[in-house]
Amino acid sequence: MISDPPSSQKGAEPSFLQRLTASLFHEPASDAHEQFVSALRAAKTNGVLSDDALFMIEGVLKISELSASDIMVPRSQIKAIDISEPQDKWLREANQSGHSRFPVIEGDFSDVKGLLHAKDLLTALLHPDYRLEEHLREAKFIPETMPLNLLLKEFKREHQHLALVVDEFGEVTGLLTIEDVLEQIVGDIDDEFDTVDIDAGNIVSESRGRWKIRAITHLTQFNQYFGADITDPHCETIGGIIADRLERVPRPGDQLTIDGFRFKVLRADDRQAKVLLVERAPKAASDKGAQA
Incomplete structure (x- = not known):
């Protein structure tokens, strides 16, 4: 048996x-x-x-459950080259951004000319008579509702690294890179151009009166650095208190004021804030919620 x-x-x-x-x-x-x-x-x-x-x-x-609109960089934060401006101006701004690809516009995003690779900027810098318009690559446009798994397939098939996101009326509302999609799988990807240096104590002076800080900065460290007194019985980090005040996961572009400091979320994923821009708010400012 x-x-x-x-x-x-x-x-x-x-x-x-x-x-x-x-x-x-x-x-x-x-x-x-x-x-x-x-x-x-x-x-x-x-x-x-x-x-x-x-x-x-x-x-x-x-x-497979997220769409382009869920993680795109909002239009207001896109670093684009505006060829209606003087060349020395957009060359300087492009160099400071550290990006490798740029949408090229003329005036605003209603007139997208194409995409420019950073290596072409070097040529433009060395040759003043370089005609930028003749070396543009075709821009890729995708709908806000496009699932990220399908977008990743298209990036791979078309050997593309960047796409502009448009709404139902064809207006550009944001930008996505292949790195943004991959970060949903492997987590945050830092490169040599990410400016927040953990060795600097999570807080880096950006300009007079403005700082970039990691969202994981402990409240004690923040208070010591800025002479502040931000406390919360439920949170230990600046990113935590931002999420607590918003009552949701922070998104890039979110802004709010806490105890005399104005915070803007620069980088975030679907779980937490990553990098914040901080500046001292006017004395009359009081705590505010997220701004659209």
Whole structure:
């Protein structure tokens, strides 16, 4: 008499793979997703997956649920080259930004001429008679509703790194790079142009009366540096208190004033703020909520 394998015996606990298969094929879509994530987290607890592997798998699942409008850089924060301005002005601004690709406009975003690569800026700098318009690459436009997983496929297929996001009327509302999408999977990607230096104590003077700080800066460190007295019984970091006052995850462009300091969120992901711009607010200013 041939007995069944131990895993199929009555009362035997299903294996990780059995639970994973059941979550994918034998549950309604919403329940299947929850069961799948629970199985992955159990696998991490049991040592089958590392923390990093779980983080990235959850990121892959997440990008199929997010659209371009969820993570795009708002139009007001796009670093573009405006060829209606003097060349020395936009060359200087482009150099200071540290970006490798720029949308090129004439006047405003209603007239997008194309994209320019940073290496072309060097040529323009060395040759004053260089005609920028003759070396532009075609700009890629995507709808605000485009899922990130489809966008990532298009970036790969078309060898593109940047796309301009448009609304239903064709107006540019934001910008996305392939790095922005990948950060949803692997976490924040810092490069040599990221200006906030952790060795500087998380706080870097940007200009007179303006500083860039990491959102993970502890309230004690912030208070000591600025001679401030910001406290919160529920938060330990500046990013935490920003999220607490907003009552949601901060987004790039969010602004609010706390105890005489004006904060603007420069970088954030769907979990937390990353980098903030800080300046002292006028004495008459009081605490404010997020601004559109």
